[in-house]
Amino acid sequence: MKDVDISLPPPALPRGALRPAGWFTRLVASRRFQKWAARFPLTRRIVKSEGEAMFDLVAGFCHSQILQAFVRFDMPRLLLANEMSVEALAMELDVPQDRMAVLLSAAVAIGLLKRRRSGRYALTTRGAALAGVPGLRGMIDHHDVLYRDLADPVAFFRGEVTTELAGFWPYVFGAGGATDPETAAIYSQLMADSQALVAEDTLAMVGLSESRNILDVGGGTGAFLAAVGAAHPHLHLTLFDLPAVAPAAAQRFDAAGLSDRVTIVPGSFRDDPLPQGADIISLIRVLYDHADETVIALLKAAHDALPAGGRILISEPMTGGDSPQRAGDAYFALYCMAMRTGRARSQSEIAALLSQAGFEEIQIPRSRRAFITSVVTGVRKS
Ligand SMILES: CC(C)=CCC/C(C)=C/CC/C(C)=C/C=C/C(C)=C/C=C/C=C(C)/C=C/C=C(C)/C=C/C=C(C)/C=C/CC(C)(C)O
Ligand SMILES: C[S@@+](CC[C@H](N)C(=O)[O-])C[C@H]1O[C@@H](n2cnc3c(N)ncnc32)[C@H](O)[C@@H]1O
Numbered sequence: 316m317k318d319v320d321i322s323l324p325p326p327a328l329p330r331g332a333l334r335p336a337g338w339f340t341r342l343v344a345s346r347r348f349q350k351w352a353a354r355f356p357l358t359r360r361i362v363k364s365e366g367e368a369m370f371d372l373v374a375g376f377c378h379s380q381i382l383q384a385f386v387r388f389d390m391p392r393l394l395l396a397n398e399m400s401v402e403a404l405a406m407e408l409d410v411p412q413d414r415m416a417v418l419l420s421a422a423v424a425i426g427l428l429k430r431r432r433s434g435r436y437a438l439t440t441r442g443a444a445l446a447g448v449p450g451l452r453g454m455i456d457h458h459d460v461l462y463r464d465l466a467d468p469v470a471f472f473r474g475e476v477t478t479e480l481a482g483f484w485p486y487v488f489g490a491g492g493a494t495d496p497e498t499a500a501i502y503s504q505l506m507a508d509s510q511a512l513v514a515e516d517t518l519a520m521v522g523l524s525e526s527r528n529i530l531d532v533g534g535g536t537g538a539f540l541a542a543v544g545a546a547h548p549h550l551h552l553t554l555f556d557l558p559a560v561a562p563a564a565a566q567r568f569d570a571a572g573l574s575d576r577v578t579i580v581p582g583s584f585r586d587d588p589l590p591q592g593a594d595i596i597s598l599i600r601v602l603y604d605h606a607d608e609t610v611i612a613l614l615k616a617a618h619d620a621l622p623a624g625g626r627i628l629i630s631e632p633m634t635g636g637d638s639p640q641r642a643g644d645a646y647f648a649l650y651c652m653a654m655r656t657g658r659a660r661s662q663s664e665i666a667a668l669l670s671q672a673g674f675e676e677i678q679i680p681r682s683r684r685a686f687i688t689s690v691v692t693g694v695r696k697s
Contacts (some may be wrong), residue, residue, distance in 0.1 A: 370572030379458065381421045386455045388418075391438065391446035394428070396433040399598040427474045455506070457483065471653075480653040503560055505537040506600070507567075513688045514542035514597060517630040520680045520690045523547050523595065526626070530555060530593035532584060533601035534615065537564030539578075544573045551576045553590055584613050589620040596621060597628040598611075602665065603647070614672035621695040627674055630663055633682075633689040636661030642686035662691050669693040 405415035427442040634643035674693030
């Protein structure tokens, strides 16, 4: 592993870029203070809880691997059917019994399983909830790719890693990359599965009762529009996505009985004009795949395609901006960095891009669950 030398300041920093750490920070970093605080009655509980929190950060990568084993062994499904003993699980999953016992205790320790007096293992609330969150198991399953990309984090943050994740989602490279319908179908399914909660939270934050015609740009295989169609029977639905992706939406709309309310327009927002006629345009988990120049061009195209009074709706996981958050800043920002084509943005950054594209009356509703999605909306005034 390469060491980073933090003792010397990098050359040519601007004035004011450095400031000595505060006295309290230096005190907490001293071993003498730590030893004293661990014994002193008023501070020892803080030392214990800070120590546990630190250990969780240190061991977080093991927790993720326990979670991935739990999912790959399909334990949520098995244990939803029956509570099982270590022997039964070891036999069913072809794992030596002593090693299975270690995995099961680890899963108990991180809150996924509980051990009954009988010795059998059962799902906890959290373990059972995992089984019911659409798309979550698929997302956990594909994390081996991101895990490899982050293996040398110093090189990763320096931009020296040719990340694998960028190849995992092949059609991110634009219309040119989206020529193989079979590959596109696999990735679109993972996107579509994970869309259910995004749609649920987005629709809880944005009212559509005044709208007539919604255009979902980069709408994938139509999971968001299907949810919109079910919640708002008066709306006409238009889906725009790449030619290798958009046609697959027809099946979903047929199955949902929505076909007579839907128009599917294949195309690329990089090369083709956006369809006209919508009074609201949604971009759900689209902007974070793209660089600022592409996003500005897309938002301007959306502005042009809307009538006066028309609305734009952006929904995707966002960073916390000035108040960094775990989901947005310690996960999605790294994920987007590994994708190499876009970046996670804060609600304020997206609001600024909307305003640059000509939108007004920008609203930033409070996120229901920032780990699922956040929303920004704007209006074309004239
Ligand atoms: C009341 C009681 C007693 C108990 C309640 C228990 C209960 C019901 C709990 C439920 C808890 C719950 C709802 C949990 C939900 C957890 C969720 C939703 C976790 C979600 C994690 C999602 C992740 C990790 C998703 C990551 C997705 C990513 C990174 C996708 C990125 C894709 C990109 C950028 C692809 C781009 C390529 C493309 C397609 C070309 O654009
Ligand atoms: C992360 S997915 C989101 C899909 C869907 N909105 C969702 O939330 O499930 C991004 C979508 O943008 C589409 N996309 C990427 N580049 C595009 C382009 N140049 N023109 C139209 N759609 C594009 C992809 O095909 C993909 O369906």
